[in-house]
Amino acid sequence: MILDRSHRQWLLVSGILLGLGTVCYLWYASGPAGVSGGSLPGLIFAIVGTSMMIFAGLLSARRQVPTWRIGSAQFWLKGHIWLGLLSVAFILFHAGFRWGGPVEIGLWLSTAVIVLSGVVGLGLQQVLPRLLTTRVPRETFIDQLPYQCASMQFLADKIVSEAAGKLDTSARRAIGVAEDVCRQRKWLKRESDLQKIVSAIYENPPQLVPEDSGPAKPKPAARKPGTPSPLLAAQLAAKPAAPERPVIRTEELKTFYLKTVRPFLANSSRGNSPLAQADRRRAAFEQMRVDLPSELHGVLDQLEQFCYERSQLHRLRTIHRWLHGWQYLHVPVSASLLVLFIIHVVISLRVVPWEW
Amino acid sequence: MNRLPSSRELSERVEIDFPRRSRRRLRRRLAWVALLAVFATAAWIGSEWRSGQHRVFAAGGVSTAHRMIENDCGACHTTWAPLERLANWVDPGSIRSIDNSKCLACHDRALHHRNQVPGHGHDGLSCAECHREHRHHERLARVEDRQCKRCHSDLKTTSGSTSTFVHSLTTFDADGQHPHPEFALKRLLLESAAGSRPGPEHGVWKVGDAGEAGESGSGFRDRARLRFNHSAHLKVEKNSKGELVVGLRNSDGRTVDFSKNCNSCHEPDESGGYMRPVQFESHCRACHPLLFDNRNEPGHQVPHVTADLVRGWLTEKYTLGALEQAGSRSPGPGTDVTGRDSRRPFPGPAERRTLDPAMARDVLGRVKVAEAVVQQHVHTLFGHEAKGGCRYCHEVTDAGSNWRVEPPEIPDRWMIHSRFRHGSHRQMRCEECHGDVASSRRTSDVLMPAIATCRGCHSPRPTAKRFARAAWGARSDCVECHVYHGRDGSKSSPITTPPRSTAEDGSISGR
Numbered sequence: 001m002i003l004d005r006s007h008r009q010w011l012l013v014s015g016i017l018l019g020l021g022t023v024c025y026l027w028y029a030s031g032p033a034g035v036s037g038g039s040l041p042g043l044i045f046a047i048v049g050t051s052m053m054i055f056a057g058l059l060s061a062r063r064q065v066p067t068w069r070i071g072s073a074q075f076w077l078k079g080h081i082w083l084g085l086l087s088v089a090f091i092l093f094h095a096g097f098r099w100g101g102p103v104e105i106g107l108w109l110s111t112a113v114i115v116l117s118g119v120v121g122l123g124l125q126q127v128l129p130r131l132l133t134t135r136v137p138r139e140t141f142i143d144q145l146p147y148q149c150a151s152m153q154f155l156a157d158k159i160v161s162e163a164a165g166k167l168d169t170s171a172r173r174a175i176g177v178a179e180d181v182c183r184q185r186k187w188l189k190r191e192s193d194l195q196k197i198v199s200a201i202y203e204n205p206p207q208l209v210p211e212d213s214g215p216a217k218p219k220p221a222a223r224k225p226g227t228p229s230p231l232l233a234a235q236l237a238a239k240p241a242a243p244e245r246p247v248i249r250t251e252e253l254k255t256f257y258l259k260t261v262r263p264f265l266a267n268s269s270r271g272n273s274p275l276a277q278a279d280r281r282r283a284a285f286e287q288m289r290v291d292l293p294s295e296l297h298g299v300l301d302q303l304e305q306f307c308y309e310r311s312q313l314h315r316l317r318t319i320h321r322w323l324h325g326w327q328y329l330h331v332p333v334s335a336s337l338l339v340l341f342i343i344h345v346v347i348s349l350r351v352v353p354w355e356w
Numbered sequence: 357m358n359r360l361p362s363s364r365e366l367s368e369r370v371e372i373d374f375p376r377r378s379r380r381r382l383r384r385r386l387a388w389v390a391l392l393a394v395f396a397t398a399a400w401i402g403s404e405w406r407s408g409q410h411r412v413f414a415a416g417g418v419s420t421a422h423r424m425i426e427n428d429c430g431a432c433h434t435t436w437a438p439l440e441r442l443a444n445w446v447d448p449g450s451i452r453s454i455d456n457s458k459c460l461a462c463h464d465r466a467l468h469h470r471n472q473v474p475g476h477g478h479d480g481l482s483c484a485e486c487h488r489e490h491r492h493h494e495r496l497a498r499v500e501d502r503q504c505k506r507c508h509s510d511l512k513t514t515s516g517s518t519s520t521f522v523h524s525l526t527t528f529d530a531d532g533q534h535p536h537p538e539f540a541l542k543r544l545l546l547e548s549a550a551g552s553r554p555g556p557e558h559g560v561w562k563v564g565d566a567g568e569a570g571e572s573g574s575g576f577r578d579r580a581r582l583r584f585n586h587s588a589h590l591k592v593e594k595n596s597k598g599e600l601v602v603g604l605r606n607s608d609g610r611t612v613d614f615s616k617n618c619n620s621c622h623e624p625d626e627s628g629g630y631m632r633p634v635q636f637e638s639h640c641r642a643c644h645p646l647l648f649d650n651r652n653e654p655g656h657q658v659p660h661v662t663a664d665l666v667r668g669w670l671t672e673k674y675t676l677g678a679l680e681q682a683g684s685r686s687p688g689p690g691t692d693v694t695g696r697d698s699r700r701p702f703p704g705p706a707e708r709r710t711l712d713p714a715m716a717r718d719v720l721g722r723v724k725v726a727e728a729v730v731q732q733h734v735h736t737l738f739g740h741e742a743k744g745g746c747r748y749c750h751e752v753t754d755a756g757s758n759w760r761v762e763p764p765e766i767p768d769r770w771m772i773h774s775r776f777r778h779g780s781h782r783q784m785r786c787e788e789c790h791g792d793v794a795s796s797r798r799t800s801d802v803l804m805p806a807i808a809t810c811r812g813c814h815s816p817r818p819t820a821k822r823f824a825r826a827a828w829g830a831r832s833d834c835v836e837c838h839v840y841h842g843r844d845g846s847k848s849s850p851i852t853t854p855p856r857s858t859a860e861d862g863s864i865s866g867r
Contacts, residue, residue, distance in 0.1 A: 032506045033447075033485060037415065038438045040447050101414040101490065103401070140369060143381055147371050177371075184368045324382060331386045332393035339397040347413040349439040351453050352429040353405065 001077050001125055010082040018089055021045070025093040035096030038348065042094050049090030050341070056084035057334060081122060088115055103344050110337040113329055121326040128323045135319075138312045142320045145313055149267035150177040152306050154201075156265060160257045161201040163299045164250030168203040169258055173267075175206065253296055256288055261303050264310060271314040275307045416490035432458050432489070452482050459483040466842030471513040471520075471557075486840075497835065501527075504834040509534065520555035528832040529816045530808075539771060542806045544576035559772040564802060577800035581751050582764035586796040586803070590615040606642065615794065618786045628779025630769065636660040644744040648726035658730055663746075663760040670726045674719045679709055724757070731759065770804050774837040 028041040036042050059080040062070065088111060099105050132139055140148060154174040161167050178198055182188045187197060198205040264275040274280040285304045289297055347353055404412040410427045411418075418426045425431045437453040444451065463483075486503040487496040508525045526534040537543065540560040543553065554560050565579045592613045593602035603611040614620055621639045622631045634640070637660060646657040648670065658666045711719065731752055732745045746752050751762040787793060789805040796803055814832040830836075 032502060034488070034500070034502065036488075038441070038453060040441060040445065043438065043442050098416065098491070101416050102404075102412045104415060106397075138366075138369075140366070141374070144370050144374060147374075148369050151369065180372055181368075184372060327382070327386055328389060332389040335390035336393045336397040339394050339401075343401055343413070348415075349442075350435055351433040351437055352435045353410050353413050 001074075001081065001122065003122070003126060006074075007078060007082075010078050014082045014086045017086055021048070021090055021093055029096070037094050037096065037100075042096070045090050045094035049087045049094055050345075052083040052087035052090065053341075056080045056087065057338070060331075081118070084118065085115065103340055103347070107337065107340045107344060110333050110340060113333045114337060117326045117329040117333070121330060124322055124326065128319050132316070132319050132323075136312050136316045138309055139316055140313070142317070145317060146267045147177055147180075148313065149265060149269075149310065150174050151181045152310060153262060153265045154178050154181050156257070156261065156303060156306050157201050158197070159299055159302050160254065163296060164254040164257075166203045167201060167254070167258065169262070171202055172206075175202070249292060250296070253288075253292055253299065257303065260284070261307060265306055269310070269314075271318060276311045276314050278308075278311070281307055281311070414490055417492040418489055419493050419496045421496070422489065452484070454482060454484040456483050468840050469513075471515055472507070473512050473514060497839070498833075499835055499840070501833050504838075504840075520557045527816060528811070528814065528834075530811055532816070536807065538807050539804065541576065541770070541802055541804060545802055546806075562772065563767040563770050576802065578802050580764055580766040580799050581762050582766060582799055583749050584799050586793045586801075588797070590794050604643065618793075622786075624778055627777075629775070629777045631778065633766075633768065640749075644748065646730060646744055646746075648730050649722075658726075663752075666730060667723065667727060667757075670723045671719065674722045674726075675711060678711060678715045678719050682711075682715065683709070727757075727759070775839060776837070 024041070025045070028039075029035045033039065037046065056079065059076050062068075062073070062076045066073070091111070095104065099108060150173045153171070154177055157167055157169075157171060157174055175198055179188075179194055182194055182197060188194055195205070195207070260275065263269060264273050270276075275284065281304065285300055285307075288300055292300065401412065408427055410429050414426065414429070422432075433453050434455055437451050441447075441451045460483075486499045488499075489496060505526050508522075511521060511523050511525075522534075522537050524534040525536060526532060528536045538546070540554040540558055541564060544560065544564070560576075563579065564576050566575050566577075589604060591602060592600060592615050595601050600611050600613055603613050606612050621634050624630070625632050636644075641657070641660070645655075646660060648656070648658050650656075658669055661669070730745055731747045731754075746761050750764065753760050753762060781789075789809050790803050791805070792801065793803050811832075814830045814836065816832050
């Protein structure tokens with residue numbers, strides 16, 4: 001929620017309500033009876049403040065029914081912000097600016113945490129989305145981070161294996177996404193192709209397709225313009241395979257990849273890895289370019305690009321944590337506040353608690 | 357290198373079926389954490405409730421005196437009162453969460469003043485309106501000034517008269533709109549002091565009287581019937597070496613300085629609040645002996661009691677002396693050579709020995725002489741002239757053999773509408789408040805401080821102006837000096853009209 005000119009009406013209404021409430025409170029507090037939450041004016045302040053808090057809390061319920069025509073999401077979010085802030089003032093008027101007992105202190109602390117975390121969250125929302133756009137051009141869905149890391153690993157495995165031979169490594173996670181990656185890139189003509197691709201990359205690949213399964217029957221798909229005809233495709237497939245390139249000091253490449261690059265591409269890698277820092281990453285790859293022959297520089301370029309993307313995902317995760325992390329305080333404490341609020345209301349109205 | 361990805365590249369980085377899969381991982385996590393928070397909160401409240409700790413629901417800590425019932429909310433409160441108040445849309449005065457009867461079950465009630473308007477008294481007020489509980493106050497009696505101002509800002513009485521007390525009083529600050537007036541006895545003493553003359557019901561008339569006009573200001577004076585000269589007792593002179601050359605002489609004949617030792621006579625009581633009455637035996641007798649026959653009975657003194665008892669004491673002493681003298685002059689049968697009675701006594705009461713008429717007349721004559729001596733002003737003791745005798749300090753009604761000493765009538769308390777703790781002011785010197793003591797020659801001098809002395813330290817909360825000159829410090833709220841209940845002298849009153857001290861108890865009282 002960006003604070004812009006569209007909030008002016010809310011600001012104006014909130015200011016008027018706050019002013020009215022303050023005038024009423026000053027009149028009520030200057031009376032001979034003083035301030036008490038149990039007096040009639042005190043109870044009215046409580047009702048008004050509570051109504052505002054309930055409206056603010058209903059935002060989460062509103063999100064459960066996005067299709068209902070009960071006001072736009074913007075309206076509810078603005079109400080959540082402004083009435084939520086205003087409710088604190090009215091609850092202060094209700095309490096006469098006193099802490100109260102243990103339950104009330106719990107309510108105050110909860111309210112303070114909720115308001116502070118909400119204000120911090122709102123402030124972060126003014127800054128971080130822009131920061132995300134400028135600093136993380138390869139932004140993606142946060143839920144897709146594991147998939148993207150695994151797919152980058154698989155693609156990097158494939159590139160390195162083509163240049164340096166099969167990799168002797170455990171690649172369960174990468175193989176898990178191999179089918180999706182291959183399908184997206186249309187590498188699978190038949191079902192057994194996946195097994196072939198994986199076998200070409202890893203020393204001991206798992207059995208992905210049952211051995212007795214026959215070749216996948218190509219689906220009679222409608223030919224798109226610009227795609228080769230089935231006949232031409234068969235001729236292209238029948239072309240003799242290109243001769244293997246000579247392997248030149250590929251062991252160094254493989255070692256560098258398996259020990260340095262591949263762990264960094266993993267979803268579990270740390271953001272403080274040397275490859276996450278641009279200058280150190282550049283220096284590492286420059287050193288490898290010096291050490292390795294020019295035939296492998298193309299592979300190094302692709303690996304460096306993967307590392308660059310992975311470092312962006314690290315940054316994305318960090319920003320995402322800041323952008324949404326405050327909710328881990330805001331939401332649970334709101335739930336606690338609700339419980340304490342119900343207890344406070346019931347006991348305050350009854351005055352004498354029931355015996356257990 | 358580091359080029360921006362194309363849209364095709366970006367789309368290839370996302371799972372094929374991602375749009376169809378749930379993306380609510382954050383919400384699920386939040387829901388679980390929220391549920392955990394709810395359980396934790398409920399567990400906390402539930403455990404307190406189950407263990408009977410109902411104070412967890414209280415709106416704040418109770419006062420020290422109510423700690424024993426802090427978990428028994430029903431001891432003071434009635435149920436559902438706020439809800440009824442809300443449902444009926446009425447103010448707290450109509451439906452109360454605290455019934456006065458529950459307070460009075462433990463606490464005695466005492467009226468503030470006989471003349472108070474009922475609506476401003478207990479009939480129209482709830483105890484809890486002034487004594488606000490659950491506010492972590494140590495003492496509920498320390499009520500806010502606003503509760504006092506409810507009546508004293510526009511004082512009304514049942515008689516319609518407000519001449520006894522100030523009609524409008526809202527602050528202790530001299531610069532306030534309706535400031536506390538000068539103390540009543542000072543208003544009477546100082547003609548220039550602002551404020552009305554206290555009415556006849558004012559307590560100031562219990563400690564002083566009008567006296568003769570022109571004697572001291574408007575004539576108000578200490579009504580005590582005792583002669584005492586503070587100036588004479590405190591007078592000291594020193595030579596160039598700092599040695600004391602003029603002062604009081606003690607029993608050793610040495611000159612002593614009492615000017616810096618007020619507590620030689622004025623000793624604080626157990627509570628440290630007020631001064632004990634000055635005792636003749638411990639404070640006066642050493643220098644003011646009650647000699648009666650220093651030639652025959654050197655150093656012997658009569659007790660500091662009423663005239664009748666002094667007469668009886670003297671008669672007994674002289675009678676016993678005469679009998680002893682008579683017995684030693686004519687030893688009866690049965691006495692041995694040493695004069696001891698060697699006879700075996702008969703069972704039953706001892707034989708009563710009586711004075712013959714001649715001896716009795718002699719005894720009465722000696723008693724009369726001694727009584728006359730006792731009443732004198734000057735005696736000779738320890739080789740120097742000592743000022744003593746009843747008449748030296750007391751008013752003695754001389755009616756021949758029925759002479760008697762008038763009670764001194766020194767009040768225990770001077771400002772009976774307020775309370776004071778000398779102990780709290782122990783860092784100050786006595787003369788800072790009782791400044792006129794050193795020059796006071798007469799008992800009728802009223803040596804109490806003016807309100808300006810108190811305001812020197814007890815000032816209201818600082819405004820910006822006051823803060824700048826730092827003229828604020830000690831509290832100045834009403835209950836700092838005054839009490840509400842029983843100020844009129846009912847049984848639970850912490851302040852009662854002081855009893856008149858008399859010579860019978862051997863004290864001449866202090867202030």
